[in-house]
Amino acid sequence: MFCRNCGKELVGTPEICMGCGAKPLAGNSFCQACGAETNPLAEICIKCGARLVKAEVVDISPKSRLATTFLCILPAWIVGIAGIHRFYLGKIGTGIAMLLTLGGLGIWTLIDFIFAVPGNMKDKEGKLIKNW
Numbered sequence: 001m002f003c004r005n006c007g008k009e010l011v012g013t014p015e016i017c018m019g020c021g022a023k024p025l026a027g028n029s030f031c032q033a034c035g036a037e038t039n040p041l042a043e044i045c046i047k048c049g050a051r052l053v054k055a056e057v058v059d060i061s062p063k064s065r066l067a068t069t070f071l072c073i074l075p076a077w078i079v080g081i082a083g084i085h086r087f088y089l090g091k092i093g094t095g096i097a098m099l100l101t102l103g104g105l106g107i108w109t110l111i112d113f114i115f116a117v118p119g120n121m122k123d124k125e126g127k128l129i130k131n132w
């Protein structure tokens, strides 16, 4: 394959390109199949016809990971009200559902907590909550 960022030919599918240090599939300047230059907006390579791998867009939420984590677990433990963190994240629908089911009897709350701690929880726009 070729690095989508710098166009260098790579052996196998390495995590990091040795030519530019970026993730080979995170760029959008070169075709991963033939190494030809590609338009950043192109869906397929006009030279070889390969479908271009979309750069993984990881949007970071402006919401606080700390607040999400605490709102997830603290109200549920102390006063038995689950789902507060979902209201905080703008997920009103699932927030209400969680409130009514007592956080899926605690299991749903626990799952959210497990997601929130390493920064895998998403807000209502699908942005990852990474920043503490």
Ligand SMILES: [Zn+2]
Binding pocket: 003, 004, 005, 006, 007, 008, 017, 018, 019, 020, 021, 022, 024
């Ligand atoms: Zn590269």
Ligand SMILES: [Zn+2]
Binding pocket: 031, 032, 033, 034, 035, 036, 045, 046, 047, 048, 049, 050
């Ligand atoms: Zn190509």
